[in-house]
Amino acid sequence: MLRYSLQNHIAIVVAAAFTATATNTAHSAPSFQVKVENKCASPVPFVIQKKGSSLNTSLPPRTSATHSLEAGDRISVGRALVHTVSSASTKQPVIVCKK
Numbered sequence: 827m828l829r830y831s832l833q834n835h836i837a838i839v840v841a842a843a844f845t846a847t848a849t850n851t852a853h854s855a856p857s858f859q860v861k862v863e864n865k866c867a868s869p870v871p872f873v874i875q876k877k878g879s880s881l882n883t884s885l886p887p888r889t890s891a892t893h894s895l896e897a898g899d900r901i902s903v904g905r906a907l908v909h910t911v912s913s914a915s916t917k918q919p920v921i922v923c924k925k
Contacts, residue, residue, distance in 0.1 A: 858915050859893075861890055864890070864922055864923050872901060899911040
């Protein structure tokens with residue numbers, strides 16, 4: 827009886843661990859490394875809009891920064907939408923100023 831009970835307990839623990847791992851994996855959206863670049867001679871403020879939050883930030887003149895973003899996140903300069911993140915966002919930088 828003890829052996830049967832122990833085997834059942836181990837099976838339940840393994841099943842619970844597998845379910846927890848599968849549940850956590852299913853809820854996490856893939857993230858993409860997105861390079862944001864400022865080619866101008868002055869700093870450029872921009873906004874990263876994520877689901878449920880916004881990050882107001884800026885780039886110094888002629889610099890770039892890489893952000894970990896999810897599909898659907900948006901990058902805006904002022905009121906202008908510059909980029910919506912997708913899997914293709916890793917292929918080329920997002921330019922926030924070209925002058």
